[in-house]
Amino acid sequence: MPHRIEELHRRFDAELKQVTGLEALLDLRDRYLGREKGILSQELKRLGRLPKDHRPEYGRLANQLKDYIEGEIQSLTARLRQQEEAERLNQEHIDLTLPGRAYPTGRPHPLVLVKRQIEEIFVKMGFTVVDGPEVDTDYYNFEALNMPKDHPARDTQDTFYLSEEFLLRTHTSPVQIHYMEKHQPPFRIVVPGRVFRRDNPDPTHSPMFFQVEGLVVGEAVSLADLKGTLEFFLRELFSPDTRARFRPSYFPFVEPGAEVDISCIFCRGTGCRMCKMSGWIEILGAGMVHPKIFERVGYDSQTVSGFAWGMGVDRIAMLKYGVDDIRLFYENDLRFIEQFS
Numbered sequence: 001m002p003h004r005i006e007e008l009h010r011r012f013d014a015e016l017k018q019v020t021g022l023e024a025l026l027d028l029r030d031r032y033l034g035r036e037k038g039i040l041s042q043e044l045k046r047l048g049r050l051p052k053d054h055r056p057e058y059g060r061l062a063n064q065l066k067d068y069i070e071g072e073i074q075s076l077t078a079r080l081r082q083q084e085e086a087e088r089l090n091q092e093h094i095d096l097t098l099p100g101r102a103y104p105t106g107r108p109h110p111l112v113l114v115k116r117q118i119e120e121i122f123v124k125m126g127f128t129v130v131d132g133p134e135v136d137t138d139y140y141n142f143e144a145l146n147m148p149k150d151h152p153a154r155d156t157q158d159t160f161y162l163s164e165e166f167l168l169r170t171h172t173s174p175v176q177i178h179y180m181e182k183h184q185p186p187f188r189i190v191v192p193g194r195v196f197r198r199d200n201p202d203p204t205h206s207p208m209f210f211q212v213e214g215l216v217v218g219e220a221v222s223l224a225d226l227k228g229t230l231e232f233f234l235r236e237l238f239s240p241d242t243r244a245r246f247r248p249s250y251f252p253f254v255e256p257g258a259e260v261d262i263s264c265i266f267c268r269g270t271g272c273r274m275c276k277m278s279g280w281i282e283i284l285g286a287g288m289v290h291p292k293i294f295e296r297v298g299y300d301s302q303t304v305s306g307f308a309w310g311m312g313v314d315r316i317a318m319l320k321y322g323v324d325d326i327r328l329f330y331e332n333d334l335r336f337i338e339q340f341s
């Protein structure tokens with residue numbers, strides 16, 4: 001009966017050729033080599049029914065075929081596994097040798113750094129950070145701050161007018177009026193923001209720059225409070241040994257008014273080019289809020305008093321970082337901007 005085995009051999013070879021995947025191969029293996037119902041197991045069971053002298057030869061051939069099938073299935077399994085692995089790798093294709101993509105991380109602009117530092121110092125003293133509109137009316141920017149239409153102080157703040165009524169604010173002081181109209185004392189606020197003036201750009205002028213305004217209003221707020229607050233602030237901002245000097249000055253919305261100088265941070269007061277040999281650097285303007293301002297927002301100027309100040313963030317940043325041209329802050333040259341942290 002060897003031709004039965006030969007036929008099985010041919011059938012297996014033909015079926016093996018059809019196999020394209022591992023799953024089909026496992027089916028084929030089960031069908032031929034399955035312990036109970038496998039074709040080959042069935043075939044070997046027939047052995048007992050054969051004439052005695054045929055049995056050894058038939059058994060040998062059947063076992064030979066079994067070995068052959070096992071071998072073929074093993075080698076095809078290995079090939080298919082390799083092939084599947086290659087396909088998977090090809091699909092997933094991640095080249096681990098490629099260098100990673102560098103994501104540039106941003107950092108705060110030097111003016112933002114200084115603004116934040118100023119805010120932090122005042123927040124520590126119990127101030128609230130407040131902001132207001134950059135486009136405002138003539139009333140809030142000038143009139144309400146004691147600068148009527150013909151007031152000479154208007155000339156010092158060359159203004160971008162948008163219309164007869166509207167303008168780009170020339171200082172952050174109008175926010176004082178907006179705030180007082182909506183709140184009752186006592187309060188302490190600090191107001192950072194952009195301001196605009198029709199200045200031609202040069203090393204110390206920019207048509208847009210940043211100010212921080214401060215306002216404290218309550219009962220019995222005194223000039224001593226103003227001095228103490230600003231001295232503390234300036235020591236925190238620059239260094240603990242910074243000295244402050246108050247010189248009488250005039251601003252329409254305060255009475256009395258003062259310019260505040262700090263001991264030169266470059267020469268510690270001995271005199272250098274930066275302080276024009278005076279040992280002092282002008283840093284901000286301040287004063288006690290003019291009673292007329294309080295009356296305009298409906299406060300009783302007999303019982304309420306307060307102080308205010310304003311300063312340029314750009315100027316402070318220039319001093320702190322030793323920058324000698326304000327325009328550098330606005331040119332967006334990363335080589336410059338990335339130096340600060």
Ligand SMILES: [Zn+2]
Nearest residue numbers: 264267272275
């Ligand atoms: Zn100096």
